[in-house]
Amino acid sequence: MTAAIPDSTHRWRCAHCGNLTRFDVVRNRKSTQFWHLDLSGEPTIESEQVDADVVELVRCRWCNKDDAIEVIERPGPGDPLPEDVPGRRP
Numbered sequence: 001m002t003a004a005i006p007d008s009t010h011r012w013r014c015a016h017c018g019n020l021t022r023f024d025v026v027r028n029r030k031s032t033q034f035w036h037l038d039l040s041g042e043p044t045i046e047s048e049q050v051d052a053d054v055v056e057l058v059r060c061r062w063c064n065k066d067d068a069i070e071v072i073e074r075p076g077p078g079d080p081l082p083e084d085v086p087g088r089r090p
């Protein structure tokens with residue numbers, strides 16, 4: 001199962017423990033890079049085009065669940081910030 005990266009108005013939330021801020025994200029990216037090497041052979045990557053980018057897994061850093069991650073709306077301007085879950089922050 002693949003997960004979606006939230007857009008600018010959404011965010012991840014762990015439905016198991018309430019974590020909003022810390023996740024392990026396993027991504028499978030394929031890209032084409034332009035490598036420019038100097039005369040000594042040291043490369044500089046001058047540009048990169050992402051050809052494919054699949055998020056394979058999103059896992060909560062707090063409770064280690066990877067099947068409870070949901071996408072929720074971000075708070076809007078003026079909305080109260082979400083409260084931390086007491087006692088769960090490492």
Ligand SMILES: [Zn+2]
Pocket residue numbers: 014015016017018019060061062063064065
């Ligand atoms: Zn969690």
